[in-house]
Structure formats: structure tokens, C-alpha cells
Amino acid sequence: MRLLLYNIRYATGHKKGFHLPLPYAGFFKKTAANLQRIIHFIRLIDPDIIGLVEVDSGSYRSSNTCQAAQIANDLGYHFVVETKYSGSSLVHRVPIIREQSNALLSRTEIIDTSFHYFSQGVKRLIIKAELQQVVIFVVHLSLKYRHRQNQLGQLYSLIHDTDKEVIVAGDFNTFWGDKELKLFLAATGLENANVVNAPSHPSHAPHRQIDFVLHSHGIRIDSFFIPDIQLSDHAPLVCDFSCLSSPLAVAGDDQGIRLVKQLH
Structure with a gap:
């Protein structure tokens, strides 16, 4: 199966024109044109599962249309979408x-x-979605280190109570590097699909690894790559995986790791 993780920044774009006429002015502009570019990219990648971070679910930017629903309808997906902020916020x-x-x-x-919500931080949503062979968690962690560590502790509890194989995908905002996840990975037994720690942010000159696909031991990573595409400030992560309990999984422990510098 192929998983795509993409922080699309509400389809507001990146670099060209984003900071004109004022810094971050692009955050308030209409998103229809760039969303179509993102849909075209997703069609080329052809993933089975998509984790989307920073989706506009119906503001004026997206003409009061949910971007996740539009992607799902255009490309033929089931979907769930939820605001990142708890109702009491x-x-x-x-x-x-x-x-x-x-x-x-x-x-x-x-x-x-x-849907679960962390007790701390502004970005609090945890999406937990059960598929036939795997449970997917989609997260976007806090910008504050102390809050992130608290959130990881709460995420551990949810993972611990899950019976199926697990994938945790999202923007972890680990500005201090992947060492922030060391205790979390040790406690959960999850592994990083990005075994070479390739960066994905910012997309025009990646030097930070803040987007992660983490997986349980019963999942084999068959390939992993980061397309060189700049439709958002984050580059997307693409991961092909097999559940070892599935009869479709081919025996063997080899991991094929591909880093794609240019998507044609």
C-alpha cells in the first residue's frame, strides 16, 4: 500500500507571491488554483492512503468548500476531516x-x-482511523517543546490501546531534531520510515525533519521517498508499506529506500 503524508498549508502556496504585498499575505488569498495543482500531484502519486495536515474545511479562501472533500470527490477516496481545535477553544x-x-x-x-484532543497546545487534534489492516493516526503537534512532549505522552496511551498495526503520520514540529522522539519511539516500539532522516522542510531548501511516518514492527517499509515539489512550505512524504500479517506481503526484511530529487 502507498501512503502519502502532506502538510498542504491550506493550499495557500509557497514562495512565489506568498509574502506579497505583505509578509504572509498568501495565507488570506484564494486557494482554488493551487489546490488543483495539489490534486494533480496526488493523482500522479496515486496513494492508497493520504494523511493531510493543514486543510481548509470551508473558509472563504476555499470558497466555503472543504478541500479534503474536494480531493476525495475528484479522486475517488473515502475521507474524514476535523478541525484542529477543540470546541472549547x-x-x-x-x-x-x-x-x-x-x-x-x-x-x-x-x-x-x-477524534481525540491533546490537553495542551493550540494544535490539539488526533485523528484515529481504522482500516482493514492498520490503524492510522494523523497528528499536528505543538510549536512549543514542552507541549509537544506532553502530547507525545498522550499519544503513547492511544497507541498502547490499539490492537492492529499502527502508523502515526503528521507534522511533529520537532525543531530540536529527531532526538525529541527518542523516548517516544522507545516506549511505543514504533520505527521511523525515513531511515536516512531526510529533511522535508522548507520544501524549497529542506534542512529540517519535522514530518514523520512512524510504524509498528508488523509493517515493512518497501520504499520511501520525498518528492521535490513546492506547492506548500512542506515537501510531501511517500511511503510504500506492507503489513507482514497480510497474505499479500512478500517474505523478506529488505527495505527499499528511494529519495527522489525531482518528480517528473
């Missing part, structure tokens, strides 16, 4: 911001979905 009452969401899309049926 004051942020939830602010126009534009209250439509800022994360989403999970799947070619196959999403058997069950639940």
Missing part, C-alpha cells in the same frame, strides 16, 4: 482559523474513526 470561534483542519483519505473503507 477560543481559537475555534475565529473566522478562517476555525476551518483549519486535518484529514485522512483512503481508497478502501474507513471502518471506524475517532
